[in-house]
Amino acid sequence: MFFWFDFNALLFVSVPEPVCVPVFSSLIEFKKAALGHAIGHGHEMQTQHLSRILTPPKPNEATMSAPQKNSWQDALSTLITDPDEFLNLLELDRAMLAPAQTAALLFPLKVPRTYLRRIEKGNPRDPLLMQLLPHGFELETHKNFTTDPLQEADHNPVPGLLHKYESRVLITLTSACAVHCRYCFRRHFPYSDNNPGTQGWDRMIDYIKNHHNINEVILSGGDPLAVSDHRLKEFTDKLATISHIKRLRIHSRIPIVMPERINAGLITWLQSLKWPIILVVHANHPNEICEEVGVAMHALKQIGVTLLNQSVLLKDVNDDAAILTTLSEALFAIGVLPYYLHLLDRVQGAAHFEVPITKAMTVYQELTAKLPGFLVPKLVREEPGKVSKTMLTSVQF
Numbered sequence: 092m093f094f095w096f097d098f099n100a101l102l103f104v105s106v107p108e109p110v111c112v113p114v115f116s117s118l119i120e121f122k123k124a125a126l127g128h129a130i131g132h133g134h135e136m137q138t139q140h141l142s143r144i145l146t147p148p149k150p151n152e153a154t155m156s157a158p159q160k161n162s163w164q165d166a167l168s169t170l171i172t173d174p175d176e177f178l179n180l181l182e183l184d185r186a187m188l189a190p191a192q193t194a195a196l197l198f199p200l201k202v203p204r205t206y207l208r209r210i211e212k213g214n215p216r217d218p219l220l221m222q223l224l225p226h227g228f229e230l231e232t233h234k235n236f237t238t239d240p241l242q243e244a245d246h247n248p249v250p251g252l253l254h255k256y257e258s259r260v261l262i263t264l265t266s267a268c269a270v271h272c273r274y275c276f277r278r279h280f281p282y283s284d285n286n287p288g289t290q291g292w293d294r295m296i297d298y299i300k301n302h303h304n305i306n307e308v309i310l311s312g313g314d315p316l317a318v319s320d321h322r323l324k325e326f327t328d329k330l331a332t333i334s335h336i337k338r339l340r341i342h343s344r345i346p347i348v349m350p351e352r353i354n355a356g357l358i359t360w361l362q363s364l365k366w367p368i369i370l371v372v373h374a375n376h377p378n379e380i381c382e383e384v385g386v387a388m389h390a391l392k393q394i395g396v397t398l399l400n401q402s403v404l405l406k407d408v409n410d411d412a413a414i415l416t417t418l419s420e421a422l423f424a425i426g427v428l429p430y431y432l433h434l435l436d437r438v439q440g441a442a443h444f445e446v447p448i449t450k451a452m453t454v455y456q457e458l459t460a461k462l463p464g465f466l467v468p469k470l471v472r473e474e475p476g477k478v479s480k481t482m483l484t485s486v487q488f
């Protein structure tokens with residue numbers, strides 16, 4: 092069951108299983124269909140959730156802290172990692188098993204169990220499944236696809252810290268992710284060399300202290316929200332001793348794939364920080380936006396976190412203007428602004444996700460025509476050695 096809510100209209104409706112958000116040609120059609128279903132099925136769940144939206148949860152209330160406490164850690168310790176189990180649970184063809192097992196040896200399978208509800212059973216073309224299921228294509232090698240497509244090794248002055256752009260540094264606090272996205276440009280990243288542990292934090296802090304041009308710290312991945320609240324606080328306590336830091340940015344896919352992580356403990360930590368906080372989540376398809384994600388985003392918005400989304404343009408997943416339009420609308424409805432639409436980074440094992448540039452530009456032009464400017468993410472490509480991401484516009488092609 093999926094529940095949709097709209098913060099402006101305080102509308103809260105439900106649509107039938109199994110897909111979290113069906114891709115309707117427009118959000119209005121979607122809402123009409125969903126509302127029709129809700130009105131026709133005036134059930135208890137709808138009433139409960141309607142009242143929850145009319146009285147949005149406040150951070151630190153018992154409603155948020157008690158039942159959700161540490162449930163994310165349980166979820167993280169019981170991820171689906173066996174392709175056999177994954178295919179069984181989704182009632183998929185056994186012929187997919189052997190290549191999935193081989194590809195998973197290169198980059199293991201990881202999927203949160205609750206995320207499964209958003210994937211349509213028996214559908215090998217499901218756009219969320221395609222992001223997560225190891226595939227035989229990953230074993231192929233392609234010219235220009237490398238293990239370090241962004242040449243991050245050249246910008247790694249201290250273990251755990253990347254300094255690519257002048258005023259920002261990126262910190263990898265952990266190698267852990269709640270999900271393994273098959274297209275991830277860090278799928279070959281040497282996390283073992285870049286996981287300094289708490290002992291290594293002082294070197295990172297010293298580096299930042301000694302570089303006064305750095306005004307923003309980005310916690311990235313792995314997934315920084317896979318780290319416990321206690322350890323996050325330990326790190327930010329050290330960071331708080333540096334006066335030239337003006338902002339803290341967190342890049343995380345966890346609020347999308349495991350929204351129960353946004354619990355009272357995390358909210359308390361965020362509220363304790365002295366900097367403006369920007370959370371950049373990562374959703375690629377509107378089927379990823381479900382009720383729990385909306386509740387999590389609402390809790391973050393209530394404490395003043397700036398919420399942005401970045402997506403990767405992926406062949407046969409979201410390389411379609413209608414899908415991306417619905418994604419932008421769905422994000423906006425839960426308080427998140429589309430930020431970047433990345434062209435695929437050419438990482439070895441992910442060539443089958445690449446969208447040719449001409450098609451990317453066509454899709455982007457259509458998207459631009461469908462949406463107001465503030466809902467159009469910037470189409471970008473990251474190029475090694477450049478001082479910023481490269482924006483792509485139709486003028487260039």
Ligand code: SF4
Pocket residue numbers: 268269270271272275276277312313314344
């Ligand atoms: S969550 Fe982020 S870092 Fe982890 S595999 Fe996915 S894209 Fe890569």
